[in-house]
Amino acid sequence: MKGNKKWLNIVSPVILLIVILVCWELYVAVSGIDARILPAPHVILSKLGERFMRDLSGDFLYTIQVILIGYCISIPSGILLAALCSQSKLVTKAITPVLILMVVIPMLTLVPILQLWYGYVMKVRIIVVICQAVPIICLNTLRGFTKVETAKRELFRSMGAGRFKTFVKLIFPNALPQVFVGLKLGCIFSTIAAMSADLAASNEGLGSRISVYSGMLMTDMAYGTIIVVALIGIVLFMIVAYIEKKVVIWIK
Amino acid sequence: MKASKIRTENLNKVFHTRHQDIYAVKDANIDIREGEFVSLIGPSGCGKSTIIRMIDDIIKPTSGSIYIDGKEITSYKRIPKEINQKMGFIFQLPNLFPWLTVRENVGIACRIYKIRDEGTQRYIDELLEMAGLTEYQNAYPAEISGGVMQRIGVIRAMVHKPEILLMDEPFGALDAMTREKLDMEILDIWKKLGTTVIFITHNVEEAVLLSDRVYVMGTNPGRITREITLDLERPRSLDLLTERKFQDYCAELTECIGHVDLRKVK
Amino acid sequence: MKMKELMRLQGICKVFDKGLDELVCLDDINLTIQEGEYVCILGPSGCGKSTLLKIIGGIEKPTLGSIVMDEEVFEDGIPKSHLKDFGFVFQQHNLLEWRTVQKNLRLNLEIFRLKGSVWEKRVEEMLEIVGLQDYANIYPHELSGGMKQRTGIARALVHDPKVLIMDQPFGALDAITRNMLSYEMLDIWKKTQKTMIMVTNSVEEALLVSSRILVMNKKGEFISKIVNDVPLKARDEKIAYNDRYNELRKKLDDIVHEIQE
């Protein structure tokens, strides 16, 4: 990239953000729209700063725990499941449709059922996050484990490498880029699953807080909470993307 | 002496990277007569591909000028269609569109230039016939071998009857035997159509076997180091390979290219 | 040259499935390989040559026929225990992109469980032989084609195999690099005295490096076996001026063009 192109890369998105905010402010000021329908950005941010610690921090920690615990459990289990299934072609063929079926089911529908079992506890939402994230991570990891270049397999056969050594030194590292595709999707699915579970369960968590604010027409706090949720999603995604950049270093 | 077909004056191409400017091509002056078969030879990184991409206006030169049939083309922002239709470009890899059949790939130029007349379709049949590819015309690129694909790449560049053929290591990726066969086919096409050819290669023997003149190029910066005229009689054949005069030229060319230090990172 | 017999292929046949039908790739191959020889298998591109190498290198099992090594007869291809005696150089370098050059060499040692400082020193030695000693910690995607292929050669030599098997090692390189690496291969053969089995489709390359040339046709049979007696001294940049070289070259060109038709 030429010198100025790099600079442009960082500045132009920021300019766009500023333009949006300014138009938003002007529109609200000029049209005199009711604050409950569309609050101005500065109102949202000031309200958020003011009341975050008091009102939102509890739910904030709750939702963060739900997402992180669920996601961190899903990563090893998804990869382990894929590793076991990839050992035999027949099992891979059998498990793939089951995985697709589970990936496609919105796991928030399990909330009412799980609540019958466990009542209104955090465990319900963690299970929802796990059920939503494990299949997508497993599906992508499995695709990575099954797609290995024949030349590389021949190299390991030419050295008489055993099944375990071939897996550890060839199949797993070779599949890392595809594994990270699964992890990034898993992270997105976890946040969406947690939020939709909150809305379905509606007593704790940022999601339920938003529906409460909407019900009470406290639109500025509702937007504020949405911004916090968006930040959680983005930060988690960027962490996974950063780890990928550090681990998968051999792709140009 | 025939009229000059392609001439470049102090042609430069500089790539700016963060820490320094790399001269891909520095002060390249070449002059090619009509109907001449000229080769550019040199190690990778000597700017030979960059030069012909500038001639075909795929890349814009940093400075210097290019004349086609005496008309300067570097002044245009986008060279006009009638000049561009004079040139056909052949790539190192077959570079076919996998979603088009062989016949559609060959006729891609007509589709882009919007030439629809009946004559062209007949000319495509003729070209397919000449290259012995008529049986493959409805196949998809995934189903055919490397040698056949490269032949398609060659005749694809001839559909719009160009006066100049720019060939970027067309047979570099093929095995020795297929390469020799295609070299001979290129000579037939060149003789029959009387086009002007700029042929890029790494292979010394291929350059001497095919061309009238050879520009030898060096790296860091990419430049033309020498120009050698080969007075070997035409038409050329494969028996030439074992003749003394041929081997002298090969030795001389290898000498000019010199001991290339391949240790440095590409 | 010491004429101790290294291995013998007896009646090797290989057949590939094509739907319900079958494609005969190798048909009754009998070959004796002496220690320290440089055998070159020449022929048009087809399935035979590479498959034969893969059978010798233990990557593929022959459909029929047996391999004799150190008076042991192997009916079903080379067993895992003997694979340590073979080093395989692939056409497309086949390095593991996630490992640095040095780590790629270490891969062989890890898989063959060769530990100890002797082997660590050998990794440095091999890098020196191919001239990559100051590129040890670089990743393959930052190397040029020629340097990747050199790493592949070094990797195949690092566990000190008896036989080096090369499947068109310079096929994917440009002519200048190919020429240079052929000379380097000749040096390595002279220096290490290892037995070399190489597949190529270029007559010049075969004549430059080999001590014996076998020509294989498209049906997977050897149709000609030639001893390459171009003197080692003459095998340098001036080889084109050697009469024996041109004589053999003309002969091989005719044989190969015959197969082509």
Next chain:
Amino acid sequence: MSRMLDETKEKRIIERRRKNRISKISSVAMPILGIVMLFLIWELWVILGDFPTWQISRPSLIIRSMLEDFELYWPNIVRTFTSILKGWVAACLIGVVMGALMANYALLGTTLTPYINLLCTLPVITLVPMMYVFMGIGRDVIIIAIILQSFAIVTMNSSTGFMNVPVMRIELMTSLRATKRQTFFQCMFPSAINNVFTGMKLSAIFATTTCVAAEVNGSTVGLGALVIEAKTYVRTDQMFGSILFIAIIGVFFYMLSDALEAVLVKWKE
């Protein structure tokens, strides 16, 4: 053909026929076996654990309810299906068009890429409660939510695809003096068609999840709403019945993308 090879040919053909039969059976039987095993284990686990019916239902009961109460399910199936279909199709179109614009106009690309990534990770479901307040509990809220959630992933995938077209192909089009439009439609789009379909498949998953979440959260019609309704009557078989219908719809859109890809992409890269 050597004598030995000829003699053993018969044996090899029999062996090959057997292997063909096995591979044909396994590629069809195994997927079905996977699903059947899932339901079988579920059935046995519920029977052996003798859970009360209000706690969990068994596949046999679920399927019976899916068949018997079909008229109850049908309107909700139609509503959810059409909502997802409209939202998903719109999302795919918007996604591909934006991906194309971002790939062709570098400035647009660099400016919008961070926001597209943001939109991919933003759970749009959190906007739904508010949209209900201002636009009323209705169909258009759900469809808008689906579009907002699903188009970004298509944009991201397709713009990556458009930008990773082999340089040599673009050079070919430049050498033929092709216009920007010709270059896009005849070179960039077909080269990136696989990325577009991957994006569409993922988008189908987002669409299903968002639609059901929006229905659970407010709408009176739709499979999502039916799950909540069934919970109030403690009809676990109907709850699982509607979840299975949702799954079937989701799998349908996933397979639809595969089928479209199979029809359009007849070539191998």
